Amino acid sequence: MRSRIQASLPQMSEAMAKIGTLLLQDPSLPLELSITELAETAGTSPATVTRFCRLIGFAGYVPLRVGAAAELGRSSAHATWDADIGRAFDPNDSPADVMRTLVNAHTVALQSTAEQIDSALVEQVAEAIARSAHVDIYGIGGSAAMAAELQARLYRIGINAHVWSEVHVGLTSGALQSETTVAIGISNTGRTEETIEMLSLAKSTGAFAVAVTSSPESPLAAVADVHITSYAPGEYLQPDDLSAKHAQLFVLDLLYLLVAQRDFARTTTMLAASAAAVSPHRRALQKGQNAS
Secondary structure, three states: OHHHHHHHHHHOOHHHHHHHHHHHHOOOHHHHOOHHHHHHHHOOOHHHHHHHHHHOOOOOHHHHHHHHHHHHHHHOOOOOHHHHOOOOOOOOOOHHHHHHHHHHHHHHHHHHHHHHOOHHHHHHHHHHHHHOOOEEEEEOOHHHHHHHHHHHHHHHOOOOEEEEOOHHHHHHHHHOOOOOOEEEEEOOOOOOHHHHHHHHHHHHOOOEEEEEEOOOOOHHHHHOOEEEEOOOOOOOOOOOOHHHHHHHHHHHHHHHHHHHHHOHHHHHHHHHHHHHHHHHHOOOOOOOOOOO
16 A cells, blocks of 8 residues: 555645555554544545545555555564665665665565556557557667567567667657557656657557556656556666666566467467577587576
8 A cells, every 4th residue: 555655646636645645654544544534634525535545546445444454464574664665775784685675675566566557458458569560669768678678579479569769760660650550658757758759759640659657647648548557666776776677577578478368379389480590599408407
């Protein structure tokens, strides 16, 4: 629950932010207060509490209470959020402390991303990719590596995919889209101007536009037909937080697997063909070694 609130806090109205702040300070409040009492404590209305619940991914106040109970149950079994991932790295942290903090940050990024994904929506995107004439993928900087990873995976299973990480050629790509194509923009913040510009142009010329960002309220999400959230804690090593990359890769891996399912026979045939093509470049195993 904490991770959902923190991810959505920048997009909340002032009234919702008051509720979010209260629950971050004391996540047990939903277990102690009715929806009316929580609204009064936050100085807002029960309807706003309901909207707050839906914004962070709960159907209503009762599911929020269940989430709060689960959160408190987990906190008794391991270190709290503040102790594990709610603080910056300290220069005096031991390697074990750094490793524990990173593991928790990455785990939260992946779990929160999975919780916020709409399975019907990603299935729709996968179906569009599988049926498309070609897929153009846009990303700048660190997101360019994620775009290249998706392109390589899709290409191996027979999807005509291209990656564009330079704005001039990306805009050329965007100008050549049509109703038979899919365009995917990847940006952690959703505020990278070049990616916004490329995806916006691709959509304007007919492509089905997909945004993969950490914020559903970002400018990139606003220009897309659909948005998929890849949650980023935003705690460490800004602006290139590796936990954000892992969340992006989780989303892209999910899309790849769902596309692969659409024509499983073709997928397996093409993967076998590509594996055979590169096998002469792999050194043979020595006796006693395993394939890993």
